[in-house]
Amino acid sequence: MGILSGNPKNEPLHYGEVFGIWSFLFTSQACVAAYQTMLNHAGDGDLKELIHEAITTSQEEMKEVAELLKENGVGLPPSPPARPVADLESIPAGARFMDNEIAAKISADIAAGLITCSTMMGQAIREDIALLFGRFHGKKAVLGGKFLRLNKEKGWLVPPPLHLQPKED
Template sequence: MPNPLEAVWHTLKTLVDKDPKAPLHVGEVMGLWTYLTILNEAIQYEKMGLNTTTDEDLKRLLTDAKKLCENQSRKISAFLQKEGIPMPPTTQQKPNSEPNDIPLGVKLTDDEIANGISIKIAAAGTECAMANSQTIRTDVGLMWTEFYAEVITFGATTKALLRKRGWLKVPPYYYPPGMPQ
């Protein structure tokens, strides 16, 4: 059975395809460029995490995160190339390694890896929302909306794993003066 939200989304996209497309403005290009850089850096972090962890749940999370980032990166790269915008420089690829070969003083813990992913999700969500608020072209706005929806959905999965494992970093609770504790 088709997803009703996907049907609405595809309908909106067909309406948008009829919009006249002005050239991208500087803010739109900067948002796309910055987000593509965030994605490409996240892919390298996820590869490092996969090289480091032996935890199966965390490996699945890293693999899903990497697929999400690679998919969004491909979409933005293709879009920028179609628009004639040069690509940002990328980080050097990391070689594969065995988790047990990494010295303990260098190796990130599973907690650190998972929270690093969480931080990257927060940065990606913030960038999507900010870039969408600066966008004038409807096709670019829809792309940002799609990316943001994917990021917050993935963020919910990540938070569930962090909570389950006790890795979720919670700021101190605030109790206003006079409130019973």
């Protein structure tokens, strides 16, 4: 039996796994802080619900990866403080993020998160790490679909130029 056989949780993490997990946690912490701020700026009720879901999902993921890092003796990245709740009306109109901007930013973050999860799945040699990020990937894909639907329903989606084939007579 080699060092990489048996229970994956007893196998050491390789440097790529450590860096990827640590970076995932660091980035997720920053996203949660940003989403808490964006929540203060959001006016649309449907958008607010999805922002709450994005925050909750990220916090659940952060808890799991923080525990994984601790179990493997890896120090955690610094965490930004939680953002206070603010009254939307107290934010001047010119200083506010618009709902469509918030939805676009979170949608882009979800797309980047999908790539991160796929990368971690591909570079992991521990099955539990690959499966963990596979689960995160699935959750992000579902949440991304919800944001896509919201962007379409609200008219916030700005498609790139559409390629239409001319019809032949």
